[in-house]
Amino acid sequence: MVVRYGVIGCGRQAPKHISGLQADGDVEVFVADIDPAKAEVLACDLKVKSVSKVEDLIADPDIAAVSICTPPASHQALIGAVIDAGKSFLCEKPLTATLSGARSLEAAASAAGVVGMVGYIYRFAPAYKFAARALAGADMNGVGAALGNITQATFRLGGPGSHDVWQHKLASDGGAINEMLVHMIDLVLWLFGPVRECALVASEVRQKQRLIGGGTIDADAEDWTLVRMTTRTGVDILIQADLATPIFMQYAEIHGDNGSFFGSIQPEMPTFVHCHVARAGFAAGRNPHVFEPQNLFETQMGLFLDCVRGDRTLNTCTLADSVRLMETIEMLRGRAAGS
């Protein structure tokens, strides 16, 4: 069944979503942007169709589902309009900037009977699927199938930032928390279950001025964060996430009483599980996981399309997952989750 599909926002993420849609084959893609010229250029480059107004794309009754690839501050209103139009949606992370906003979108999507997914792409990465195998069960009771009783983990995600002004302004929901940290918190909640306590140990604006698009801007959103958290099962976790690392850098290390995982979304870094004792299909000693670069967006978009067609039920990157993530962010920011 051919799905007519809209992509809203024609910047950095949109071509990645479209590459995943085009790999499916049975999709007709329409793009729109607040700046119609951007939509026209992208449509021409990727051989899809452009719609001059975002509202017209949302109002088109033949478009069944949309990707939202716009900056975070626009997500709440756009998703609300998309749900009102009865369309399913895949929104880039973060779903929205507040817990109350995330809860209201989850309720609205449920009432409208549409599929809502959030683009936490790391869950589809070979390294983290491998980690999930070694950690199976740890989200329930703290004991991973291969690694045993999990004690501690460290997650790191850094990049240079300076992509666009909105990324470095609080008013546009920019900053390292929304841009980077949320990805790592999502992995923590997925692999280890709910967080009991957490603290934003550091949240700093290290580069107060940035050169973006040929001009200098004053940055007021945090670009370096350090978080410490403890899960309900007692795993001690450190996350360092920033927009102040010269090159993209991502990895995680996870330790249990039967050994360790080290891995990265970056194929050039090693990914392995080391077990003291063979367990759950992992040999004693080092179990390397070698993988070729993959287009993770093919997996992400393929899953979403299957759910839109009714062939599968969404069981990952759900709106409920994003509500739990926002509960953790609110804890970090020092606000009670119920407020």
Ligand SMILES: NC(=O)c1ccc[n+]([C@@H]2O[C@H](COP(=O)([O-])OP(=O)(O)OC[C@H]3O[C@@H](n4cnc5c(N)ncnc54)[C@H](O)[C@@H]3O)[C@@H](O)[C@H]2O)c1
């Ligand atoms: N999954 C990932 O790894 C990943 C990586 C980068 C960015 N992101 C997320 O993707 C989203 C988009 O980021 P980006 O880097 O592509 O941004 P971008 O600045 O490159 O592109 C955003 C586009 O949206 C358009 N836009 C802005 N407001 C709009 C509105 N109200 N309606 C329609 N169009 C609008 C802009 O004109 C621009 O073309 C953000 O939420 C970001 O956090 C995710």
